[in-house]
Amino acid sequence: MVTSPQRNWEIKLDKLPVRIGRRDPRQAHYPELDLAEHDRGIASRHHATIDRHGDEYMLTDLGSTNGTTINGVLVAARTPQRLRQGDRIKIGEVEIEFRWS
Secondary structure (H helix, E strand, O other), rough: OOOOOEEEOOOOOOOOOEEEEEEEEEEOOOEEEEEEOOOOOOOOOOOOEEEOOOEEEOOOOOOOOOOOOEOOOOOOOOOEEEEOOEEEEOOOOOOOOHHHH
């Protein structure tokens, strides 16, 4: 579940890794979770990824300019962080509640 000041929506993780960031048509960069219209430019173009390693989902901040938090804690860049059911990922003004079924 994704929440921004403009709207709420749900995204299904049916293709991994999920790239999170802002689109850049000039470089043919179109992330699966495009925040271009939702965070007023705070998210980096190549901000973070969510991937699966075995039975665990992991979030990796890709060295973004403004950082990424999980449950209010800033995560270290380029260090995969395990995601748990209900974790809240914050990127700029966008909050993502991580769930799987």
